[in-house]
Each structure stands twice: as structure tokens, then as C-alpha cells.
Amino acid sequence: MSxxxxxxxxxxxxxxxxxxxxxxxxxxxxxxxxxxxGERVIDAECVIGxxxxxxxxxxxxxxxGQFVPTxxxxxxxxxxxxxxxxxxxxxxxxxITAPPRAQYIRVIMTELNxxxxxxxxxxxxxxxxxxxxxxxxxxxxxxxxxxxxxxxCGARLTTHMFRIGxxxxxxxxxxxxxxxxxxxxxxxxxxxxxxxxxxxxxWIGRTxxxxxxxxxxxxxxxxxxxxxxxxxxxxxxxxxKPYAVYSDFQFDIPTGQQGDTYDRYMVRIEEMRQAAxxxxxxxxKIPDGPLMAKMSKIxxxxxxxxxxxxxxxxGELGYYIVSDGSxxxxxxxxxxxxxxxxxxxxxxxxxxxxxxxxAIIGTLDIVLGEIDR
Amino acid sequence: xxxxxxxxxxPLIKIAVILAIxxxxxxxxxxxxxxxxAFMQVRLGPMRVGPWGLLQPIADPIKLLLKEDIxxxxxxxxxxxxxxxxxxxxxxxxxxxxxxxxxxNILGKPVSLYVTDVNIGLLYVLSISSVGxxxxxxxxxxxxxxxxLLGALRSAAQMVSYEVALGFSIIGVLMxxxxxxxxxxxxxxxxxxxxxxxxxPLAFILFFICGxxxxxxxxxxxxxxxxELVAGFHTEYxxxxxxxxxxxxxxxxxxxxxxxxxxxxxxxxxxxxxxxxLAFLDWIPPILWFAIKVIVFLYFYLWFxxxxxxxxxxxxxxxxxxxLLPLSMANVxxxxxxxxxxxxx
Numbered sequence: 001m002s003x004x005x006x007x008x009x010x011x012x013x014x015x016x017x018x019x020x021x022x023x024x025x026x027x028x029x030x031x032x033x034x035x036x037x038g039e040r041v042i043d044a045e046c047v048i049g050x051x052x053x054x055x056x057x058x059x060x061x062x063x064x065g066q067f068v069p070t071x072x073x074x075x076x077x078x079x080x081x082x083x084x085x086x087x088x089x090x091x092x093x094x095x096i097t098a099p100p101r102a103q104y105i106r107v108i109m110t111e112l113n114x115x116x117x118x119x120x121x122x123x124x125x126x127x128x129x130x131x132x133x134x135x136x137x138x139x140x141x142x143x144x145x146x147x148x149x150x151x152x153c154g155a156r157l158t159t160h161m162f163r164i165g166x167x168x169x170x171x172x173x174x175x176x177x178x179x180x181x182x183x184x185x186x187x188x189x190x191x192x193x194x195x196x197x198x199x200x201x202x203w204i205g206r207t208x209x210x211x212x213x214x215x216x217x218x219x220x221x222x223x224x225x226x227x228x229x230x231x232x233x234x235x236x237x238x239x240x241k242p243y244a245v246y247s248d249f250q251f252d253i254p255t256g257q258q259g260d261t262y263d264r265y266m267v268r269i270e271e272m273r274q275a276a277x278x279x280x281x282x283x284x285k286i287p288d289g290p291l292m293a294k295m296s297k298i299x300x301x302x303x304x305x306x307x308x309x310x311x312x313x314x315g316e317l318g319y320y321i322v323s324d325g326s327x328x329x330x331x332x333x334x335x336x337x338x339x340x341x342x343x344x345x346x347x348x349x350x351x352x353x354x355x356x357x358x359a360i361i362g363t364l365d366i367v368l369g370e371i372d373r
Numbered sequence: 374x375x376x377x378x379x380x381x382x383x384p385l386i387k388i389a390v391i392l393a394i395x396x397x398x399x400x401x402x403x404x405x406x407x408x409x410x411a412f413m414q415v416r417l418g419p420m421r422v423g424p425w426g427l428l429q430p431i432a433d434p435i436k437l438l439l440k441e442d443i444x445x446x447x448x449x450x451x452x453x454x455x456x457x458x459x460x461x462x463x464x465x466x467x468x469x470x471x472x473x474x475x476x477x478n479i480l481g482k483p484v485s486l487y488v489t490d491v492n493i494g495l496l497y498v499l500s501i502s503s504v505g506x507x508x509x510x511x512x513x514x515x516x517x518x519x520x521x522l523l524g525a526l527r528s529a530a531q532m533v534s535y536e537v538a539l540g541f542s543i544i545g546v547l548m549x550x551x552x553x554x555x556x557x558x559x560x561x562x563x564x565x566x567x568x569x570x571x572x573x574p575l576a577f578i579l580f581f582i583c584g585x586x587x588x589x590x591x592x593x594x595x596x597x598x599x600x601e602l603v604a605g606f607h608t609e610y611x612x613x614x615x616x617x618x619x620x621x622x623x624x625x626x627x628x629x630x631x632x633x634x635x636x637x638x639x640x641x642x643x644x645x646x647x648x649x650x651l652a653f654l655d656w657i658p659p660i661l662w663f664a665i666k667v668i669v670f671l672y673f674y675l676w677f678x679x680x681x682x683x684x685x686x687x688x689x690x691x692x693x694x695x696x697l698l699p700l701s702m703a704n705v706x707x708x709x710x711x712x713x714x715x716x717x718x
Contacts, residue, residue, distance in 0.1 A: 017519050039523065039686050130592065130683025136414040202592055202682045298376045353522065354602070355595075 009289035010286050012044055019357065021050050027124065027361060028368030032345070039353045048339075051372040055271070058320075058334025064090050065164060065301040065334065072158035073372040074336065077120050078147075080113035080161045081312040087244060089319040090164045091293070093301040101165035101289045103245045108179060108282045109152070109161050110244070111275040115186070116145040117313035118272045122193060123364035128207050134196050140191050144182050151175070163297060166292035172337070176283050181281040190272055207262035211348040211360035214259055221344045224337050225315025226267045227364055231259030237311040244310075249278045261363040268365075300327055314338050314365050334373060338366040387488045391468050399623040400430035406675050413679040440612030445516060448609065451514035457610070457617035460508030463501045464624035470494040471631045472556045474641040474660035486641075486660060487556065494555040495547065498632060499540060503589065505621060506532040510588075512618070513606035524605030527595045529685060531586060533695040535593075539583035541701035545569075545576040545708040546636045559640035566647025568639035572707070577637040579701045581670070586631035586693070588622060591678035595686060630670035631663075638666050 008016055020031040029050035035043040048155025055074055059067050071086050072079035091097060098106070119142040123135035123236050146156040151172050153159050161167070182232070197203045218231040228235055236253045238246040254270035256263025301323040309318035322331040341364045397436070404426070417427030444453055474486035491497055506528060513525020546569050547553065550561035562569055570577045573610030586593040595605075602608070607618050634640060641659035645651050657665075684692065 017523075039527075126682065129593070131681060132410075133679045134415050136416060140415055179694075196680065197682070200682065202684055202688075205688050206682055206685055226470060353686055355683075 001222045017354075021037045021047075027366055030342075030361070030366070030371075032357065032361070034354070034357065036354065039355075041349050041352055041354065041357060044349045044357065046342060046345055048295075048342070048368070049107075051368045053373065055081060055373040056332055056334060057319065061328065063301070063327045064301070064329065066218050068161045068164070069158065071334075072160055073369060074334065074373055075117075075312065075314065075317075075338065075367045076157055078113050078117040078313045079157060079159050079177050080109050081117075081310065081317060083160065083162050084244065085308065085310040085312065085317045086319050087162045087164050088310065089306055089321055090299065090301065092308050093304065093321060093323055094164075094299065095302075096099050096165060096295055097294045098166040098293055099290045100224050100245070100287045102162070102291050102293075103327045104160055104282050104286045105167050105171060105291075107244050107249075107308050107327075108279050108286075109149070110130045111160075111282070112145050112148060112179070112182075114275045114313045115272050115279075116142045118275075121147075121267075121268060121313075121362070121365045125365075126197060127360045128358040129203065131196060131200075131203065134193055137193060137196075141186060148175070148178055148182065151178070163292065164304055165295045166290070168291070170291060171286070176286070177281060179283045183276045183283070186276045187273055190269060194269060198269075202264060206355075206359060207265055207363075208260055209258075209259045210352060210356050211363055212258060213344055213348055217347065218259065218344070221347070222340045223315070223344055224340065225311070225365075226264050226271060226312070227315060227341050227344070229253065230256040230264035230267045232257050237309060237316060243308070245282075246278075247350070250277075251278050261359055264363045298327060299326065300318065305331075309335065312337055314367070314370075315341055336370040336373065338364070338368075339371045339373075342366050379488050383484060384488055388469075391488065392465065393428070395465060395468065395624060395627070396620065398627060399444075399620055400434070402623050402671060403433065404430045404627070404676075405671070409672065409675045410679045412700055413676075430624045432618060435462040436550050437612055437616040441610075442613060445518065445609050447517045449515040449517065452511050453609075454614070456508045456512030456515055457621070458508070459511060459615045460505050460621040461617045461624075463504040464621040464628065467498055467501050467628050468631075470497055470555055471628070471635060472559055472640060473663050474658070485556075489556055492557045493553045495543065495553040495558075496557075496634075498628070499536075502625065502628065503532070503536060505625065509606050509618075512610065515607035516606075518609050520602045520604070520608045521606050524595075524608070526641040527602075528589060528606060530686075531589070531593065531595060531689060531693075534690060535583045535586040535697070538579060538693060538697035538701045540585060541698065541705055542576045542583060543636055544705045545573045546704075548708055548712060549573070555640075557637060559642065561643055562639045563646055567645075568637065568642070570637040573637065573704070574706050575700065576708075577633065577705070580637065581633055581673075583679065583697060584633060585674065586689070588625040588629055588674075590622075590674055592627065592681040592683050593689060594683060595689060625673055626671060627667065630667045630674070633670055634663060641690075 012036050014035050017034045017036055018031060019034055021029040031047035032052070033045040033047060034041055053073070055070055058070050062070065068083055068086060071082040119138040122140035126134035131310065149159050150156050152175065153161055153169055166307050182316050215231040215232055218228050218233060224235070232255050234253050234255050237243070239253060251274045254267045254274065256267050303323060303325045305320065305322040306319060307320045309316050317337055318335030320331070320333040320335070321329050324330040345360060345364060349357050352360070406696065407429070408418040408426070422428040422432045444450055469488040470491055472490070474485040474562040476483045476485045478484070509528045512524045513521040516522070549569055549572060550558040552558060552561065607615055610618060639646065641663040643651065643654040643657070643662055
């Protein structure tokens with residue numbers, strides 16, 4: 001044992017622990033440099049970039065249509081949302097809208113994807129806090145959703161579900177029955193997760209008052225999605241700036257009050273129920289008609305720029321596209337919700353304990369593929 | 374000759390049997406844990422090795438034994454190597470005083486189903502099981518790495534705080550039985566005609582909670598919380614050395630369950646030993662009664678692990694000092710007062 005090491009470990013009042021990039025609960029390749037005083041966190045610094053693949057630059061080198069599958073690899077948990085946001089942005093730039101039948105299919109798929117994303121969040125978040133069974137229950141239902149995706153487009157995770165101008169695939173035979181069966185069953189399963197967690201003393205102890213962020217701070221940091229709504233701000237782009245055909249459906253926006261981990265947990269649990277509600281409404285009234293808008297085979301948007309954002313499971317997913325009139329975008333910028341939400345980590349963990357750091361990373365629901373792009 | 378058989382040969386055979394059976398029990402327990410938790414989690418558990426995964430507990434130790442023995446460069450080599458052994462030995466020698474059943478006749482010779490019956494059996498168990506934590510602390514310290522150090526600190530604090538409440542929770546039983554010998558405690562329950570859990574329900578609950586905390590099992594598994602501290606005190610351990618820690622943890626689970634059965638649930642006695650109508654239950658041999666009860670408590674361990682999230686360090690301390698300790702002390706006082714009033718002591 002060297003003397004130098006002895007000093008850093010036992011003589012200094014604070015130690016620096018490098019949590020990640022290889023750590024079981026940093027949800028990917030996030031590195032958090034923690035300064036600890038015993039078990040208490042003095043400071044936390046996020047180091048990102050381990051998964052950088054230059055997605056935005058690829059958007060300038062691939063045609064508009066070619067770029068869509070690349071976007072699936074950003075937030076690979078919610079690939080359908082990525083696809084929807086980008087397709088709508090390019091459609092806006094082109095000045096077209098997808099036909100109603102395609103719009104309904106899009107909403108069903110996106111909301112199912114929201115459920116599957118939240119399920120994965122719930123499972124891993126609970127696992128981080130030590131409740132391992134919820135993880136497997138959540139994956140059981142997620143599997144049903146992935147089966148629907150697979151039947152529809154052949155892929156489960158990186159789905160490339162939609163096309164610019166509509167959707168490519170017609171819904172398969174039995175699609176509606178399968179979706180109906182899922183949304184009918186699903187609320188019962190959410191109750192099941194809740195029996196394991198919502199009123200559990202340990203769970204409440206581990207999440208109440210942990211990672212509190214006030215509504216003002218949340219807005220200042222630019223938080224979006226459940227992380228913002230947990231602080232009591234009723235801001236959901238599906239209602240605030242309706243896109244696709246969300247204005248056709250009845251649904252509520254759940255919000256929390258205290259802005260702690262428990263509130264964000266409750267918000268996401270309720271969001272899953274609401275998403276199932278939207279799907280149940282949409283699947284009953286899928287209109288007939290074409291799947292693709294009338295448009296030229298080669299996509300050449302007019303010169304100009306567009307910012308379009310949607311409510312992805314993790315928050316506001318925005319695309320800023322600059323077109324120079326050619327088949328390639330001049331600039332394809334992504335506003336990933338995880339990246340912006342992760343900023344708040346430093347503020348949220350200050351003064352908490354090591355065990356809370358993983359709870360807070362979990363509650364922010366980050367995906368590193370999206371943060372590093 | 375008689376002396377040699379009674380005091381050397383028979384104890385040696387008993388020790389050998391315990392040393393042989395205990396690792397097998399631990400192996401069975403690991404399989405049971407994986408299967409039980411798997412069924413609670415709508416999955417199958419190990420299915421590949423042998424029929425229905427039954428050979429998994431044999432494959433696991435073989436794998437661990439064949440692994441490369443890694444000692445980190447900066448580790449304190451001697452202590453690093455010694456720590457798992459320090460944890461393992463107490464976990465095994467505790468079984469010397471645990472009575473698995475009354476004396477039975479083998480070849481016309483009465484043989485007691487315990488290695489020895491010392492008159493301070495309870496103190497022996499408490500003190501020996503406290504030594505185990507020393508290995509955990511040394512292991513975490515000798516690794517010379519940050520996560521193990523945090524894990525070791527946690528376990529040191531945890532063991533100290535829960536040991537106190539554990540000690541207080543069994544004083545009630547001690548007062549009722551009037552003896553520290555585990556065999557006498559079981560016999561006292563036999564004479565009283567009732568398991569002590571009915572006299573001391575609170576003490577039993579406190580004892581079991583503290584026991585779970587003592588063995589570092591969920592929801593008190595902070596020293597090795599994999600989602601926070603990677604693997605806690607044994608982060609740097611691999612292969613055979615890791616398996617020693619593993620073996621000790623599961624052996625401790627069996628110890629705590631056996632102690633709970635011996636102190637509160639009548640040891641090898643059948644249910645309601647005072648009710649003659651239930652005498653037909655005697656066809657099950659006493660040692661089997663003991664085993665059944667121990668298995669029930671081991672099942673609780675697994676059930677806890679599948680159901681509950683993990684406490685945080687400060688909450689763990691709070692539960693220990695603010696709830697368990699005062700309650701266990703109150704239990705001692707109430708028991709004493711009642712015994713005085715009812716003139717049982």
C-alpha cells in the first residue's frame with residue numbers, strides 16, 4: 001500500500017468518487033464525479049460524451065429520409081417519439097400534413113412507446129432503489145408493447161416507425177384487437193406496480209424530499225416533461241401546442257406539488273394511465289384513407305428553417321432544421337430532453353447521500369444516447 | 374476407550390458432518406433463493422444446468438474455484454487474503470451450539486444432535502457472530518479502493534447499531550428460560566408447554582428484523598448495495614475469495630433463522646407441545662420440525678428481498694436507534710415487571 005493512497009483515503013476530509021462510466025446505475029455511460037464527505041455529497045460533476053456519435057452532423061450528410069433511422073439511435077427507449085418529431089418537423093418545412101389515418105397510427109404508436117419508455121424508467125428506477133421485482137413486472141408489459149411494434153414494422157427497439165409524409169405500413173390484421181387487449185389490461189398492471197411501491201414506507205422514505213426542485217428552478221433550468229410537471233408546472237406540449245391529432249383526445253396532465261422524486265414517480269405512473277387512455281380512444285376511431293400525403297419522391301424543402309417540438313416521454317424533444325433547398329439539411333439540430341434535464345442533477349444532489357444520487361439520476365429519466373447524440 | 378469415543382470421536386464426527394452439510398445447505402439455499410425469487414418475478418430462474426436447473430449450485434462453486442485469483446496491486450495482500458476467512462470461520466463455528474434436536478439412539482448409544490451444549494451458548498453465538506463483521510471491515514479496508522471502503526464503513530455502523538437491539542431483544546427469552554444454554558432454552562419451552570414467541574411476540578419481531586440487518590440482507594443490504602456501491606465491501610474480490618464471503622452470508626442467514634427457531638419457536642418441538650390432542654404430530658422427527666421452521670424463516674428472507682426497496686444509510690440508523698432499541702428495551706422492562714407481578718421468576 002502506498003503512502004499517497006493512504007492519505008487521500010483516510011486523512012482527507014473529503015474523497016472523490018468517480019461514479020461511472022461503468023457503474024450499474026448510471027443508466028448508460030454517464031460519469032458523475034462525486035465529492036463526498038463520508039456518505040454526504042458535497043459536489044457532483046457530470047462528464048458526458050462517451051456515447052457521442054455525431055448524430056447532428058450525420059443529419060447534414062444524409063438526405064431527409066435517410067436520417068430518420070439514425071434518429072432512432074438517440075433515445076433508443078423512445079425511438080417512435082424521435083421519429084415522430086423529426087417527420088413532423090420536415091413535413092412542416094415542406095408545408096404538408098400527413099393524412100388522418102397515418103396521424104392516428106402515429107398517435108397510437110407514440111403513446112404505446114411512451115408507456116414502454118415509462119415502464120423501463122419505472123423498472124430501472126425501482127431497481128436502483130433496491131426494489132427488484134417491479135423491474136420484471138414492468139418488462140412483462142413492455143414486452144407486449146414491443147410485440148405490437150414488431151408485428152407492425154418488424155423491429156422492436158429502433159423501429160423507424162413513420163415516414164416523412166405519413167406512414168409506410170398499413171396496420172396488420174388483428175392490430176386493433178391486440179392494442180385493445182393491452183390497454184384494457186394495462187391499468188390493472190399499473191395498480192400492481194403501485195401496490196409494491198406507492199405506499200411502501202421504505203419507498204416513500206427513499207423518494208420523499210429527495211432531489212427537490214422548485215417550479216421556478218425547474219423552469220430556469222429548462223426542465224421539461226415529467227421532471228417539470230413533478231414540480232407542479234402544468235406544461236405538456238400535447239396540450240400547450242397540440243401537434244399530430246392530440247386535440248382529438250381526452251386526457252389529463254398529472255402534476256406533482258413538491259417537486260421531489262416521489263412526485264415525479266407519481267406523475268409518470270399517472271402518465272402511463274393517461275397514455276393508455278389516449279390509445280384506447282384512438283384505436284376505436286382510426287379513420288380510413290391513404291397513409292401517405294401527396295408529395296414528390298425526392299424531398300427538397302424550400303429554403304428556410306423550422307423549429308418543431310413534441311412531448312417525448314422524457315420531455316420536450318425539439319428539432320431545428322435549416323434547409324438550403326437541397327436534398328440535404330444545412331443544419332439538423334436536436335434539443336434532447338435528457339441533456340437539458342441532466343443539468344439539474346448538480347443542484348438536486350447537493351447535500352444528499354450517495355444512495356440518493358442513483359435515485360436522482362433515475363428520477364431524471366435520462367438516456368445517454370440522447371444526451372451525447 | 375469410552376472417554377475417547379464420547380469426547381473425541383463423536384464430537385469429531387459431528388463437526389465433520391456439520392462442515393460437510395452446511396456448504397451443501399448453502400448451495401441449496403442459493404438455488405432456492407434464485408428459484409423462489411424467480412417465481413415471484415414471473416420468470417423461471419436457472420434452467421440450463423441439469424434438470425430444472427438443479428445442478429446450478431454445483432456449477433457455481435466450480436466456476437468460482439476455477440477463476441483467476443486476483444489481488445489488486447495496491448491492496449494490503451495479507452489482510453485482503455485473510456478477510457474472507459475471518460468472515461467465514463465464525464459463520465461456521467456458531468453451529469457448534471445450535472441444537473438441531475434432542476438426543477437420539479445410535480447403536481444403542483445416546484447421541485445428542487448438537488456438537489456441544491455450553492452454559493453460555495447464547496453469549497457464544499452473539500460474540501462469535503460479531504467477529505464476522507471484522508472480516509467485512511478488513512476486506513473493505515484492505516482493498517484500498519473507494520467503494521469497498523464505503524461499504525465497509527456502512528457495515529461497521531450497521532452491525533454495531535443492530536447488535537445492541539438484537540442483544541436486548543433476546544433478554545426477554547433469557548429471563549423466561551433462566552438459562553443461556555440453547556438446549557436448556559428449548560427444554561424450558563417444552564416444560565412451559567408453549568413456544569416463547571407467544572410470550573414474547575414483540576421481541577421475536579425485533580430479533581428477526583435485527584437478524585436480517587445483521588446478515589446484510591434486503592432491505593438492509595447497504596454494505597453491498599449494488600446500485601450504489603457497485604458491490605460494496607467485496608467489489609475487489611473475485612473467484613474463490615468472493616465465494617467465501619458469499620458462503621458466510623448464507624451461512625449467517627441459516628444461523629439467524631436457527632436462532633429465531635431455537636429461542637422463539639420452540640427449536641425441535643412440535644407445535645403446541647402442551648396440547649396432547651396434537652400428539653399425532655410426533656411422527657415427524659424433531660430434527661425435521663427444526664428444519665421446517667428454519668426453512669420458513671429462510672423463505673421470509675427471500676420474500677423480503679423480492680418485495681422491498683433498500684433503506685438509506687441514515688434511515689437505517691434511524692430505524693435502529695430510534696425504533697428497535699427503545700422498543701427492545703421497553704420489552705425487557707415490561708417482561709420483568711410482568712414476571713414480578715405474576716411471580717413467574
